[in-house]
Amino acid sequence: MIQAEHLTKRYGRQPAVDDVSFTCEPGTVTGFLGPNGAGKSTTMRMICGLTEPTSGSATVCGTPYRRLANPGRRVGVLLDASAQHGGRTGREVLTLAALTMGVDTAEVRPALERVGLGPAAARKRVRAYSLGMRQRLGLAGALLGGPDVLILDEPANGLDPEGIFWMRGLLRDFADNGGTVLLSSHLLREVEAVADRLVVIGAGRVVAQGSRDELLAGTGTLVRALDPDDLRQALARAGLAGTRTTDGGVVVPAGAETVGRAAADAGVVLLELRPAGSGGLEQMFLELTGGVR
CATH class of the missing domain: 3.30.70 (Alpha-Beta Plaits)
Structure with missing residues (x-):
């Protein structure tokens, strides 16, 4: 479960996020929507402990993210697919992640194959990856620890239509098996196709939230x-x-x-x-x- 309670972030007098509260339940995909600059990324960074809130709090699996003993085994996070070492190969990136989390490195190859990165892509330097390949690598890293929760910020950027369809199925399967997904995306039709619940944010505040069917009705x-x-x-x-x-x-x-x-x-x-x-x-x-x- 993900729970955000009255999250607020101000930079000087300017509120980036203002009193945002919502809950993401196990077995569901929650679409987190809003225009550019609405506060989506800042909210997700606060949930993941990367940005300190001015006030309010957030928990993942009942605990603040920073207090999780080995967060990669509980929460898979992809906030910026470009934040990967360009000089390493895809296999090396995932191997280091596995060693950090205490995951058997034998899991690296199937994790890469799960996201459509075969042996040739695994040997390639990340600097030579397309944006879509970086997204797939980031997803492999998020899934590597066998987490219960996924927090993904614009994970479909750079994916072709086939890749977007594949990602939709992956996230749906993850939730149907009891996982919790928080998904930010500007691809509204894809969110509509996969999300169970929606949280809509504008100018830093939640303007609507509820089940997809309730809101669209x-x-x-x-x-x-x-x-x-x-x-x-x-x-x-x-x-x-x-x-x-x-x-x-x-x-x-x-x-x-x-x-x-x-x-x-x-x-x-x-x-x-x-x-x-x-x-x-x-x-x-x-x-x-x-x-x-």
């Missing part, structure tokens, strides 16, 4: 009009705030009848009017975090 109404400017004016006159989506629609935190009446009263021709939740995670994300205004 209650995200307002998506409306699209023949004349977008007329629609925005009609919504404004009705006192309805809207958030533009990437495909030209507007998500309104109100029911379809309320939005439809506002458009009808203004004589606006609508092309689409439906629950925003049916548009998936992207619609919800844009609404909750401000999207493109």
Whole structure:
């Protein structure tokens, strides 16, 4: 289990993370979402003991990360795939990790093969790895100690579509076998496909959290009009705030009848009017975090 309680981090007067609390349960994948600069990475660094919180606390497996006797055997962490020694081979990187954690070095080869790094890749210097290969190596290191928990920050960066599909299956299997996964990613459709729960953060604060199905079921109404400017004016006159989506629609935190009446009263021709939740995670994300205004 991962538990964050009122985590806050300030740099001077500037809050990077402000009173963030959530729990990740065993057997689940929790998607940790937010725009750039929202505080996701800072929160994950506080959970992993790399950044000292201004206030609040976090535990992993019931204990602060820094107090775990051998954290790699309890928690697999991948926060920055580029933070690997470029002069070492993939096999050497993982062998050193195994020696540090007290894992039998015979486990190195199957760990590399598990993430799709065969003998040729294992012999190659990390400086010659692509970003996708570095991500796979980082995942191998995170999994090497047989942890109960995975904390992953943007692990799909640099992976091709096949690699992303593979990672989705790996994380789903890990959770289905009782593991706990905290996953930060900007690939919203992939998060939607694998996550059981979602935590959405904006400007350093949690703006929504809950099960994926609960959150996607209650995200307002998506409306699209023949004349977008007329629609925005009609919504404004009705006192309805809207958030533009990437495909030209507007998500309104109100029911379809309320939005439809506002458009009808203004004589606006609508092309689409439906629950925003049916548009998936992207619609919800844009609404909750401000999207493109």
